[in-house]
Amino acid sequence: xxRIVMKFGGTSMAGIERIRNVANRVKHEVELGNExxxxxxxxxxxxxxxxxxxxxASPLYDPRExxxxxxxxxxxxxxxxxxxxxxxxxxxxxxxxxxxxIRTSDAHASARIExxxxxxxxxxxxxxxxxxxxxxxxxxxxDRVTTxxxxxxxxxxxxxxxAMKADRxxxxxxxxxxxxxxPRIVPKARKLAKVTYEEMLELASVxxxxxxxxxVGLAMKEKVRLQVLSSFDQPTDNPTPGTMIVGExxxxxxxxxxxxxxxxxxDKNETKVTLTAVPDRPGAVxxxxxxxxxxxxxxDMIVQNVAHDTGSTDVTFTVPTAELARSLDVLERERGTxxxxxxxxxxxxxxxxxxxxxxxxxxxxxxxxxDALAARGINVLAITTSxxxxxxxxxxxxxxxxxxxxxxAYGLDAEDAA
Amino acid sequence: xxRIVMKFGGTSMAGIERIRNVANRVKHEVELGNExxxxxxxxxxxxxxxxxxxxxASPLYDPRExxxxxxxxxxxxxxxxxxxxxxxxxxxxxxxxxxxxIRTSDAHASARIExxxxxxxxxxxxxxxxxxxxxxxxxxxxDRVTTxxxxxxxxxxxxxxxAMKADRxxxxxxxxxxxxxxPRIVPKARKLAKVTYEEMLELASVxxxxxxxxxVGLAMKEKVRLQVLSSFDQPTDNPTPGTMIVGExxxxxxxxxxxxxxxxxxDKNETKVTLTAVPDRPGAVxxxxxxxxxxxxxxDMIVQNVAHDTGSTDVTFTVPTAELARSLDVLERERGTxxxxxxxxxxxxxxxxxxxxxxxxxxxxxxxxxDALAARGINVLAITTSxxxxxxxxxxxxxxxxxxxxxxAYGLDAEDAA
Numbered sequence: 001x002x003r004i005v006m007k008f009g010g011t012s013m014a015g016i017e018r019i020r021n022v023a024n025r026v027k028h029e030v031e032l033g034n035e036x037x038x039x040x041x042x043x044x045x046x047x048x049x050x051x052x053x054x055x056x057a058s059p060l061y062d063p064r065e066x067x068x069x070x071x072x073x074x075x076x077x078x079x080x081x082x083x084x085x086x087x088x089x090x091x092x093x094x095x096x097x098x099x100x101x102i103r104t105s106d107a108h109a110s111a112r113i114e115x116x117x118x119x120x121x122x123x124x125x126x127x128x129x130x131x132x133x134x135x136x137x138x139x140x141x142x143d144r145v146t147t148x149x150x151x152x153x154x155x156x157x158x159x160x161x162x163a164m165k166a167d168r169x170x171x172x173x174x175x176x177x178x179x180x181x182x183p184r185i186v187p188k189a190r191k192l193a194k195v196t197y198e199e200m201l202e203l204a205s206v207x208x209x210x211x212x213x214x215x216v217g218l219a220m221k222e223k224v225r226l227q228v229l230s231s232f233d234q235p236t237d238n239p240t241p242g243t244m245i246v247g248e249x250x251x252x253x254x255x256x257x258x259x260x261x262x263x264x265x266x267d268k269n270e271t272k273v274t275l276t277a278v279p280d281r282p283g284a285v286x287x288x289x290x291x292x293x294x295x296x297x298x299x300d301m302i303v304q305n306v307a308h309d310t311g312s313t314d315v316t317f318t319v320p321t322a323e324l325a326r327s328l329d330v331l332e333r334e335r336g337t338x339x340x341x342x343x344x345x346x347x348x349x350x351x352x353x354x355x356x357x358x359x360x361x362x363x364x365x366x367x368x369x370x371d372a373l374a375a376r377g378i379n380v381l382a383i384t385t386s387x388x389x390x391x392x393x394x395x396x397x398x399x400x401x402x403x404x405x406x407x408x409a410y411g412l413d414a415e416d417a418a
Numbered sequence: 419x420x421r422i423v424m425k426f427g428g429t430s431m432a433g434i435e436r437i438r439n440v441a442n443r444v445k446h447e448v449e450l451g452n453e454x455x456x457x458x459x460x461x462x463x464x465x466x467x468x469x470x471x472x473x474x475a476s477p478l479y480d481p482r483e484x485x486x487x488x489x490x491x492x493x494x495x496x497x498x499x500x501x502x503x504x505x506x507x508x509x510x511x512x513x514x515x516x517x518x519x520i521r522t523s524d525a526h527a528s529a530r531i532e533x534x535x536x537x538x539x540x541x542x543x544x545x546x547x548x549x550x551x552x553x554x555x556x557x558x559x560x561d562r563v564t565t566x567x568x569x570x571x572x573x574x575x576x577x578x579x580x581a582m583k584a585d586r587x588x589x590x591x592x593x594x595x596x597x598x599x600x601p602r603i604v605p606k607a608r609k610l611a612k613v614t615y616e617e618m619l620e621l622a623s624v625x626x627x628x629x630x631x632x633x634v635g636l637a638m639k640e641k642v643r644l645q646v647l648s649s650f651d652q653p654t655d656n657p658t659p660g661t662m663i664v665g666e667x668x669x670x671x672x673x674x675x676x677x678x679x680x681x682x683x684x685d686k687n688e689t690k691v692t693l694t695a696v697p698d699r700p701g702a703v704x705x706x707x708x709x710x711x712x713x714x715x716x717x718d719m720i721v722q723n724v725a726h727d728t729g730s731t732d733v734t735f736t737v738p739t740a741e742l743a744r745s746l747d748v749l750e751r752e753r754g755t756x757x758x759x760x761x762x763x764x765x766x767x768x769x770x771x772x773x774x775x776x777x778x779x780x781x782x783x784x785x786x787x788x789d790a791l792a793a794r795g796i797n798v799l800a801i802t803t804s805x806x807x808x809x810x811x812x813x814x815x816x817x818x819x820x821x822x823x824x825x826x827a828y829g830l831d832a833e834d835a836a
Contacts, residue, residue: 016471050494053494057437057498061505064511065497065500065501066497068496068514069498072490073490075487075490080471080483080487083480086483094486096563145514
């Protein structure tokens, strides 16, 4: 017997027929003797509908009332799943955020879970009743409804799993696992059986959108074993395993067979910004990045070109394209302080990252990357590295070529692996 | 300054533009210096959508989960109205059933309000904040979501008004008040400025569907002054008064000017049932009505024909047509016990009622009714009377004619009144 948390996203909950599929999947886990809690999203499209109501009501809506409105989507699906489970002979009841309660910060519309009182559901689950919990929602200390921000249901599921000390948290979604890279670009991409939390964070934050980054971070902190698997085209009683996301220690025993590199990610949503002829004096760099940080703009790759003995230098960095307009505003306002000559930007760039905990113990990962790209004439505009990742910025036109070249270079292609 | 409760139905809340109209109406009351609580229904069509989800999920749905699902409709509109009010510069917040809380019985899907804790909203309202309260919903003693049954938002509004000791409870709806009879049948029908609770109960229960009967009963018990008025085609700042529903004492001073009869109602949803040749012995009637009562079937008009010296009698009564099938089942099952000869029913009947507290002090109301109907050749099949009502059962084909004839006979036509 295990205690498991199952989470189903909006496409899995879109309409009663799909909810019936979900219920059959849950029923199977119950019949295996497991104690089960289910965390559900709103029907796909429903949250958008509710958000649009709020925007139409007022572009400057009160986030506290927004939360009251949008939390209703998950309330509906949790009640419906409980009804369908009962109709299949499975004991079940819904537990709304305020009923458990799930206490959160008071940052409405993007609240953080603080505590979950799992006493009542623990008793119910031990008595064989499935606990159906709406994702995405919680309650502040003074009993107002909160939501966790888009994609927050993954985080709800992980938090419930942590509070329940669950053996596993299964995230059912519309992909069947985490791949070595985007299969639309590389048909030879392989599904990974296991990745570490750290790898998943790097893969997710650079473009492999399977799980909400926050939920992976929470799972890592709380040591919740996650599984990503498909809720579609699956036999109810024996679903194809997905990808387990676990601590490094759980993978260590199999290190020998592991690839040096776990996956290749890409991100086309960054823009390169260059300030030319910045005076080469102490404090110059700080005068660029401090005001950007104050404006809550997330600067990623930074390159300071070699000064050409002119007393000035070019500074290049990337910002999310969605924040480009705000970034340019800030930099133009600060022009007098920084003292640059020209402000140039280029949205036609992409970040390509190779990720893998294996690279910690192996030298030469970065040089293999540069060699492979150079062999195809792909110019590297900037570089960043972390313990388990090397990222390069390239011309966006070469994105797919670069991903394919690197996937082969690191031996990730399915045929090679066979 | 007054403390008022305003209630808006589903058609008034159907979409943001209509909610904006509602908000402007509320704003006007606030600008007059009133303390205001608003009770809202779900957008029209939304409750049906949610109910259908539940039915599709399982025809035998758990009413506790049904309540979780359908209560969400009012949650959405209460949040949206709060947002729109704020956008108009009116301080406002939503208070969900569990936040106040509104405690109800645990008869899920048709719960009764037991207590409303109005402390928090009382403070908020005194500080100039509009309290927006979703109608139709509450919470049991063990913190489960309940709903009050269809049309329950009227009852919520009256209960909130009682708890707040409000000076007035305005029910905004799609009609502009209570009429002497159905204006679709009698173009000369007049809007009543005031009716008593008792009259409203009789008018509502016999077909003039303006307010939920339960809400009028509660208003009478709690002495809440109700007003029914239109939420459409109204100037925001000076709406046409509707009909006040108040205690008899508030009308007494004006008795001299009052009509003997307040209104004429009709009901086509009753069916006449006749049992022939029932043995004329003690207990025979009880053997008919006891099993119907046990089956929760509401028997209305009862006529026992004179026994023809045959030792047997015919018994005629009416039941709601919606309960006819169940009634016939019960009576056929009890045939041996009752010992009747034939079981006949006729759905082609209508009940016509004249209603007015004025008839208490005046004889001759019933005979005027019989005379007026006889003059047009309308046959009376059964009669019931109460202190403030006389009802007759007639052939349904004559419904409109009977209503018009009586409306004129009692001097209710608009031209007569002018």
